[in-house]
Amino acid sequence: MTTSGSLRAARPGLGPLAVPGALAVAILLLTLLGPLAAPHDPLAVDLTARFEPSSLTHPLGTDHLGRDILSRLIAGARTTLGAVAAALALVVALGLGVGAVAGMLGGRTDAVLMRLCDVFLTVPTFVLALFLIGAFGTGLVNVIAAIALSHWAWYARIVRGLVLELKTRDYVLAARIAGAAPPTIFVEHVLTGVLPPLVALATLDIGHMALHVAGLSFLGLGVQPPTPEWGVMINEARAFFWTRPLLVVWPGLAIALAVLAFNRLGDALRDRLDPTLVAERGL
Amino acid sequence: MLKPATRAVAALVACFLGPAAAGQLTYSWPSNVGPLNPHLYAPNQMFAQASVYEPLVKVRGDGTVEPWLAESWSLSEDGRTYDFALRPGVTFSDGAPFDAAAVKANFDAILANRPRHAWLDLARQIEGTEILGPLAFRLVLKAPHDPTLLELALPRPFRFLSPRAMGADGTTAAGIKAPVGTGPWRLVDTQPGVSDTFARNPLYWGTKPAFEQLVVKVIPDPNTRVVALQTGQIDLVYGAAGQIPSEAFLRLRDMAPAFAAAVSPPLATRVLAMNSARFPTDERAVRRAINHAVDKDTLVRTVLDGLEPRADFLFAPSVPYADLGLRPYGFDRAAAARLLDAAGWLPGRDGVRMKDGRRLAVEVDFVGTNAQQRAIAEVLQADLARVGIEVRLIGEEESSILARQKDGRFGLIFGETWGPPYDPASFVSSMRAPSHADYQAQAGLPEKPSLDATIAAALAATDGTERRRLYAELLTTLHEAAIYLPISHAVAIEVHRPSITGVGFGPTINEIPFVAMRPAAR
């Protein structure tokens, strides 16, 4: 990959991080607070209050079972983003683990692990996620597993590449000459170089994974109703679109906002942490 | 929320956008109709099998049987032998004659694959068949079986394929050469994932369809089906309530005269079966209290959009032998509370009733992806909570739910009777099969063995009065034991564009009366 120096130098200060960061933090807070932030129980069915318009008690109205939409959106954030967070944690752990081992140990271990990565990378991510759902069944846990297993291999490769590059740095060579064992070298010297770009990439992927979670749930293959999840809400609302189009609009907007916020956050993080990655991922 | 003016414009545009070729009726179905083997099941679709193949007799709306390919029949004294006189002048669409030899060839093919049809009593009961003459056919049973004619009328498997189109050695279990029947339609084209096309059968003996062609487009998604109807891609929506969302149905009905819509009389009954072999539904008081605690009218009005009438019993009084004048378990929270109090279930601190340190908690098992079951389950949860019964919702995939039905691992589980002509005979017969949810639900009743004996006797009874008495005994026992929580009666819906007319409901849900439909006069 040819680059002759990035045009955008990493800017100091919070600057570009401010707005998306704030939005993302707000979403995260809502997500974590979850049940406390939601004005009503997202699962509470009240058939006498179906399709209510916006009001003080129900700022976004109610759905076809009388459940408060705002509360379901907030709870949906929890489900969608929680699933993404869990999947990401798995992805990072797997990617870091496999990539680090392959990079540090080299030789046959490296070859075997990279072949394994290749196999996973050969299958397009959504197809792999669909397949894993087909193998393990639907539901939140399986969605997390499917998303994680379809994305980890790419991270493993990146980590391995980074590790290989960092291994040749002076301070690492010095540590090796001093006789430190590979794990120690890794944790003390290499990890600090690997984590920042990894975090930036992971943040950039949040939006993408959230869309996959919503997509799977929309198809009925992911999170199952009545668990509030944005993709599920869109699917349920389709039947009522003609008389109540807003029911479809709200969850779509929620997805868009969340994806937007995390994408911008990821962009800003990436600019800050490792500008050379701009060409790697193409985002 | 689209303004009325826009809606009117949309409807007008929809009327003119339709691609309906002259003489073509366009329908839709969630999948292709399959190879149309009359003696097999999935992926063959029943409505298509019923359009191409015909039975010896057909069932009417009142549950009686009318001659069809058999003009008349007689039953022997001992109730085991049926002699049919076949209709003359009927040919298959490939020209082969329909005669006793063809009938016997079909029965032989069906019985060669008997284990596949084990779900149907008649298949088990047939001892043999005989040709008595060119148009005379005899069917011999092992023992008298009252629902024989009803079961012969079913869409499958007892319908007739041309002997020339059967598979090797006159069998059909491994496949057929071509879907050739005696019915008003022939299958002429299949495009996987896209459509199936039927053409009018020029050799048909009865009233020929008014349309030359019937095109069935493959549309799996109910919302897409609504859009297809609105934009003129299809002329007709017809079938069980799941074909389109009920909200869409109501809206289309309100758009009259741009669309004509109707709801059929009640067909099957939607119920929840309660497990009498498991705590806490092993107590009659609990089951009765559950029956009293559910506000079915509100449920029907809201979840089912008022489309399905409330059900108070396992079979609607219009079902044969079910008009018994039993007292329904009406919606009465006080009565539910009294029953539970008397049984020793006292409200605990969090509102849930307790007895001997155990909570009154029941499990409701449903198919997670079925929006309607889920909505009903959630309403049940809310209603039962008001009388101190805690409900755990278990939404799983279809095969898991099926497994639960089979093993009896459920608290309350969704079920449906089968509708005409299966109700009541074939349905109650299946209550004796351990692999059915009904058996498992009833298994904890001390009177289960005698219930099964009553069923067997009712099916074998040759005397009408005796049969009536046996059914009354069976249904009353089931009602008193409160094994079922009936919710509503399933209905069929239809919506069609004004370009066609003559759309009515047949006596059974699995057969669609395409033959009666015709283009509207311009």
Added chain:
Amino acid sequence: MLRFAAVRLALIPPMLLGVSILVFVMLRLGQGDPALDYLRLSQIPPTDAALADARVLLGLDRPLVVQYLDWLRRALQGDFGLSYVTRRPVLPELLGFLPATLELAGTALAITLAVSLPLGAWAAGHRGRWQDRLVRGIAVLGVSLPNFWIAFLLVALFSVTLGWLPPMGRGTGRGTLTHLIMPALAICLMSLSVNARLLRASMLEVGGARHVVYARLRGLSEGAVRRRHVFRNALVPVVTATGMHVGELLGGALVVETIFAWPGVGRYAVSAIYNRDYPVIQCFTLVMTAVFVLCNLAVDIAYAWLDPRLRLGGEEAA
């Protein structure tokens, strides 16, 4: 370059083999009982006897390795088994649906490239000004909106309200384009946005490179500079990213096919997953992987052609 292509081609079979093992193992590890599903789909009551029969019929009673080798042997002959649902051979059915999906994904790819490249170049050429901000704004929206949501809104607007476009199905002859446009648009929006931004960033980077500066110094017009030096070189990362886009577009096609009743592989696969129709799920995964791999091969060849260093050096890029 022929050697390059040949080497890459030769790598495909072992990759597919690896994927097939992965697929096979995962499927058997999964929960659910295929025999029970088979009975349910055939509407046969699941008695124990019927289950035992079904297990033998489906070959589920033999050891795992034997099942895999058996499957592999048949697969190499083109026999991927019978679908549990339709009881017809899986591969021909799947291949029958494939062209529709490829048509959809291919059109989406064409729109992506046709729109994103000019947009990205335009934005790069007016850096910092309103054109740039407009394109970046569109791009930001494009990667945030779920494709199934857009699809649905498009149908609501253009089919039902305005009646301009057909809402479903695949057209033939003159109707092809009207049926294609909405699903393709819904799918390509994300890739289009990503690509536009990528090209823009790439062009800005290349724009500052030494050989470009020299070209300007030599007196070439800005337009010629852009066309000959900046654009062609900026295309390089874009071409590489195309491989990733193909994966996303294929995935997107699978999702929107349901909404548009598009007779493609996606609908077929989604219902196979609902029904736990394992032979179909297996074949689907492998076929889609093969398609993806071939597309990536094409992309790599294009990349090698574009970057003379690769072509002449005869070595793979890292």
